[in-house]
Amino acid sequence: MSAQARTARRRSLPLTAGCVLVGLVVAVAVVSLFWVPFTPDDTSGDRLMPPGLPHLLGTDKLGRDLLTQLMIGARIALAAGAGSVVLGGVIGLAAGLAAGFATRWLDDVVSALLDILIAFPTLLLAMLVAATQTASLTSAIVAIGLAMSAIVARLTRVLVKRVLAQDYITASRTSGTSWPRVIAEHVLPNIWPTLTVNLALQFGLAVLAEASLSYLGLGAPPPNASWGRMLAEAQASVFIAPVGVIAPGVLIVLLVVGVNLVADGLRDVADPTRRRRRR
Amino acid sequence: MSLLEVAGLHVRAAGGRDLVSDLSFTVEAGERFGLIGESGSGKSLTALAIMGLLPPGMTASGSVVFDAPGTDRTEVVGAPERRLTRLRGQVTSVVFQEPLTALDPLMRIGRQVAEPLRRRQGLRGRALDKAVLAALEEVRLAEPRRIARAYPHEISGGQRQRVAIAMALACRPALLIADEPTTALDVTVQAEVLALLDGLVAERSMALLFISHDLAVVAGLTDHVLILKDGAAVESGSALDVVNDPRHPYARELVDSARVLDAALDRLKGGGTP
Numbered sequence: 001m002s003a004q005a006r007t008a009r010r011r012s013l014p015l016t017a018g019c020v021l022v023g024l025v026v027a028v029a030v031v032s033l034f035w036v037p038f039t040p041d042d043t044s045g046d047r048l049m050p051p052g053l054p055h056l057l058g059t060d061k062l063g064r065d066l067l068t069q070l071m072i073g074a075r076i077a078l079a080a081g082a083g084s085v086v087l088g089g090v091i092g093l094a095a096g097l098a099a100g101f102a103t104r105w106l107d108d109v110v111s112a113l114l115d116i117l118i119a120f121p122t123l124l125l126a127m128l129v130a131a132t133q134t135a136s137l138t139s140a141i142v143a144i145g146l147a148m149s150a151i152v153a154r155l156t157r158v159l160v161k162r163v164l165a166q167d168y169i170t171a172s173r174t175s176g177t178s179w180p181r182v183i184a185e186h187v188l189p190n191i192w193p194t195l196t197v198n199l200a201l202q203f204g205l206a207v208l209a210e211a212s213l214s215y216l217g218l219g220a221p222p223p224n225a226s227w228g229r230m231l232a233e234a235q236a237s238v239f240i241a242p243v244g245v246i247a248p249g250v251l252i253v254l255l256v257v258g259v260n261l262v263a264d265g266l267r268d269v270a271d272p273t274r275r276r277r278r279r
Numbered sequence: 280m281s282l283l284e285v286a287g288l289h290v291r292a293a294g295g296r297d298l299v300s301d302l303s304f305t306v307e308a309g310e311r312f313g314l315i316g317e318s319g320s321g322k323s324l325t326a327l328a329i330m331g332l333l334p335p336g337m338t339a340s341g342s343v344v345f346d347a348p349g350t351d352r353t354e355v356v357g358a359p360e361r362r363l364t365r366l367r368g369q370v371t372s373v374v375f376q377e378p379l380t381a382l383d384p385l386m387r388i389g390r391q392v393a394e395p396l397r398r399r400q401g402l403r404g405r406a407l408d409k410a411v412l413a414a415l416e417e418v419r420l421a422e423p424r425r426i427a428r429a430y431p432h433e434i435s436g437g438q439r440q441r442v443a444i445a446m447a448l449a450c451r452p453a454l455l456i457a458d459e460p461t462t463a464l465d466v467t468v469q470a471e472v473l474a475l476l477d478g479l480v481a482e483r484s485m486a487l488l489f490i491s492h493d494l495a496v497v498a499g500l501t502d503h504v505l506i507l508k509d510g511a512a513v514e515s516g517s518a519l520d521v522v523n524d525p526r527h528p529y530a531r532e533l534v535d536s537a538r539v540l541d542a543a544l545d546r547l548k549g550g551g552t553p
Contacts, residue, residue, distance in 0.1 A: 103335070167380040171443065174330055175395040175450050176368030179360075185394065189385050 015265020021258025025074050025251070032071035040068055040225060048241040058243050060234060069225035070247055076226045077255060080141055080210035080219075081203045087145030088152050088206075089199050095149065096156020097183070100164065111157070117150035122205070123212055130218040137220035144209045148202050155198055159191035193270035200263030204256040211252050227252050281305040282454055282486050283329065283370070287341035288356075290324050290333065290510075298337070299324055299510040306454065308348075311480065311487040313497035313518065315533070316507035322490045325507075326456050329488075330370060331355045331363040345370055347453040368399055368450040377463050381443045382431040388415075388442055389427030395449040414445045419475060437468040441475065448479060454486040461496065473500060494533045495540075498522050506530050 129143035214228030227248035234244030290299035415423035
């Protein structure tokens with residue numbers, strides 16, 4: 001194998017590893033849609049059983065099957081991540097574009113608002129939103145998504161400003177391209193690589209935020225098992241039935257690490273100027 | 280009727296300072312007009328004002344009238360954006376003091392050249408691909424197929440400059456504004472690009488507004504020159520007259536310094552090897 005080919009392999013390693021990890025969780029979530037070993041509210045098992053048969057990973061303190069809960073938890077973690085990224089991404093992108101194009105004073109107002117929003121810890125903001133409604137997966141997604149949109153908006157605003165200052169924007173406008181076309185053809189493609197990487201990172205943060213909110217009882221209510229709530233519930237019996245704590249914890253780590261690896265790999269793939277260096 | 284008529288043009292900065300004051304000149308169809316001045320003299324702002332592309336915060340007053348065959352007479356100063364969008368392309372500028380930034384780094388060359396071709400000439404599909412290659416060949420780019428597939432960072436500075444010219448010409452403008460097209464290039468490439476520009480303008484009988492700080496380059500390429508200093512015209516006339524008989528002290532200074540450079544070269548040539 002030539003040295004160049006080896007570098008290319010190594011560079012795409014994070015992406016491959018990340019895709020495998022995320023793919024694993026996605027596969028589990030998809031399977032859970034069609035088949036789970038037990039129904040999630042089936043409390044027929046003995047309480048706090050160790051791994052064995054018929055409960056492969058044992059049971060929790062109410063006698064529910066742990067594997068079933070974990071599988072459904074995968075669904076909830078992914079939904080939380082994807083939902084928040086879509087919501088935060090759309091709102092953030094729109095606000096950031098508007099601020100990037102706005103006149104000086106409007107830009108100042110929007111920037112100040114964003115700074116205030118960002119100064120709030122994401123989790124605190126999410127807790128505020130979640131607390132004003134009944135706790136549900138949707139309220140958690142809305143809360144995390146809104147908090148995320150401020151970060152995305154600020155990043156978008158800076159990226160848009162930087163792209164707009166470039167000569168190729170002026171060049172495109174001198175040849176008679178209208179603003180909407182300039183945005184679609186030049187602005188969005190040029191901010192996209194950075195934005196994608198950031199959104200992928202935000203996905204990981206959203207999974208963590210949802211787990212934290214659920215841990216605090218502000219996420220999806222039972223019997224929808226969220227990994228965060230499973231951690232909270234199994235915490236008291238950690239020495240009697242350690243699998244109940246370890247399993248959801250390990251899964252959260254795997255998913256978040258996987259997403260971060262994907263983000264890292266995307267950085268290289270999304271930008272052709274980096275792609276050349278890879279060759 | 281002149282192609283471009285600039286009368287009493289002022290460009291004011293946000294603070295109220297005049298960056299260009301009371302500038303007037305006309306460019307006839309097919310004429311080559313040179314705008315000379317040191318950096319900060321307002322020559323690039325003049326070009327932007329002509330296209331209605333002044334950066335936010337700057338305002339233009341006075342009159343810039345563009346009258347190309349096939350379009351309505353347009354007063355650029357104060358015109359709504361939609362009207363200007365239609366005008367741009369008719370009067371196109373090659374904006375490229377720095378040729379790397381004039382091209383979108385994430386778009387293949389072929390697509391960038393296709394953009395104005397598609398919009399201005401309504402070409403699609405295979406006809407468009409062919410037109411792109413033809414446009415690249417026209418600016419004497421070897422291997423147009425490879426270039427069309429390349430990203431801007433994969434080709435050289437001189438090649439980028441040629442691509443930028445191809446993009447500007449794809450609009451089939453009546454007036455081409457070339458703003459310091461050769462400043463960022465090394466001397467041999469500069470000469471090639473200038474010769475190319477010269478030939479293409481002659482072929483299409485376009486008008487050319489050439490902006491540069493280099494009197495020698497401008498005088499060699501244009502019929503008529505205007506010298507700007509601190510935003511005001513200090514001298515204008517035919518290129519020959521200005522070079523042979525400069526009246527304003529600043530113009531004389533410019534001509535003298537160009538002569539000094541020439542003389543230095545001649546001395547070297549005359550002296551042979553030291």
